[in-house]
Amino acid sequence: MQQKLFDIGTVFWRDWVVLKRRLAKFLVSRMVAPLLYLVAFGWGLGRSISVDGGSYLDFIVPGILALNSMNISFNSITPVHAERVYHKSLEEYVSAPIWPDAFVIGKLLAALLRALLSSAIICALAFAFGARLTLSPLFLLVLALNCIIFAEIGFVAAMKINTFEEMGQVNTYILLPMSFLCGTFFHTAALPSLVRLIIDALPLTHTSYLLRALGSGQEASALSLFVLFFYCLVLYAFCVRFFRRLSD
Secondary structure (H helix, E strand, O other): OHHHHHHHHHHHHHHHHHHHHOHHHHHHHHHHHHHHHHHHHHHHHOOOOEEOOEEHHHHHHHHHHHHHHHHHHHHHHHHHHHHHHOOOOHHHHHHOOOOHHHHHHHHHHHHHHHHHHHHHHHHHHHHHOOOOOOOOHHHHHHHHHHHHHHHHHHHHHHHHOOOHHHHHHHHHHHHHHHHHHOOOOOOHHHOOHHHHHHHOOOHHHHHHHHHHHHHOOOOOOHHHHHHHHHHHHHHHHHHHHHHHHHHO
């Protein structure tokens, strides 16, 4: 067990060293999009719209957190695609005397760290804009689950897709629609029944539901928590399976 933890730490440490060298640029760049969202929807629409008896700013901040953590965690894994297809460096991990799952877990943890750092910036900006948001251990757990799920989706894509163009299509056809339809900017109840049925099966929708409920001091939905844990475990199994196939 100790050796497995050491292997995971080695993979994670490599990504942390890279991030540490670019940390200032990373943090500043992660402020731009959330700041624009908060200005446009918080100050712009937020002052004239009331949602569920509260301000639109309070409504949208959990959605921005869900959306941002999805994008950051997914994009943090995309270098694995280049390592597999173009640099051919994944073979070093496959042939190294380490636990095979260590590479998967280490990369997921590195993506989680990046997404949580970016989420912390959003929370700080939201409070500066006057948003009311209740942070709790369960709130952070839901946010972390969302990060891991989309990091896993990014890892699966990196293992199966063979060109940069196709990786871009994942953003276009999967992440972009979820960004706007999964309860981030408005209630999914406004959608047609058939569309809502599909949207309610997606993980980002349940993350938005949970973060919004927990952020306003309400109870979490047991069903939404189950859905997130289900996605997390199933996608992890796919990540491990596809990575181990590289050694076949």
